[in-house]
Amino acid sequence: MTNSSEQSGSAAEGRDENAGLNPVEPDARLVENDSPGTNVRGRGGGPQTASGKENSSKNAVIHGINSNSPVAGGELEEDWVAFSDGVLADLRPVGVLQTEIATEIASLLWRKRRVRRAEVGYINSLYEAIDLPDRTLDPSNVLKGTFGPERYLEEDGCDLHNALALLDNLGSMGDDETFERGRALNLAKLMSVMCSIQTEKLVRPTLLADDPCTAEQMRKYILRCSELMGIGYKQLVNRAKKLVVQILTDHQSREEDQRRTRRTRERAAVLPKPNQVDSIIRHDSHLDRSLARKFAELELLQRVQSGQQVPAPVRIQVDDHRSEAS
16 A cells, blocks of 8 residues: 555656646637637527528517517518507607607507407418318218229219109100210119129110110110119119119218308307417407506606696505415
8 A cells, every 4th residue: 555655756746747748729620610600619609690680589489469579470560660650649758758658558559459460360260261171071081991882973973863863754755765875874874883884884885875865775774784683674773763862862961061060160260269269358458458557657757747746646555365274
């Protein structure tokens, strides 16, 4: 074990050895770049231009109503200047103090305008969303992922009302009565769903080739489809009518749901949610109280400077001491 004198001697020798060493010179690059506005050694640079400094001064603005700047959120500086000049012209302040209070009044009135715009903008945004598609009610979403008759007929462009009308009238039409081939092909789209597509394609070219088509050709076409399916003519017609009625009923039900949803959205737009109403009322009430104080201060100063006698202000302090149950 070494004693204390030996340790002291070793330390002294170490200092003597290091005494001749040169101090470490700073990196020339750091010295060169260590100028105002650079982000070296943990110092933030920040914007250097006037416009950049103006924009960065508004970085902490969260909501237009709470903005520290009189101009915010799309408002124009020239509009504020014209509004402020108009308020000061009406209040006619004299001196620095009155002008300062009058300017604060103008700022508070400007913010009240902002509250009104916020309320109108919120209601308008709800109205704009009224007609946005409802994912739960949009027919394209209802049919998405399914490959049933309704989706096939919709994608194939089948006019269900036209097809149903032709089926209803076909039984009473004479054999030689004609109709456009487009109506016949529209009904063929429905028949291709009732029987297999392959089965329907075997029949269509031979019986629905003429334009216009006759009622007799249409009946033979349906009869041939029913024979290939192994059922009777009337049975196929009744099945087709039942399918069309069911699809149209479902469409009508979804449309009624969409109308109800729209009425609900309209009511919600006219009467905003309670938290939004409370926020608007709270901001408006705060501005009203601030305006009342500032108008009272300005009136007091103007009366004093005009030589009127002003009674001493009455201050009332209310302490709310609530006893706790022991």
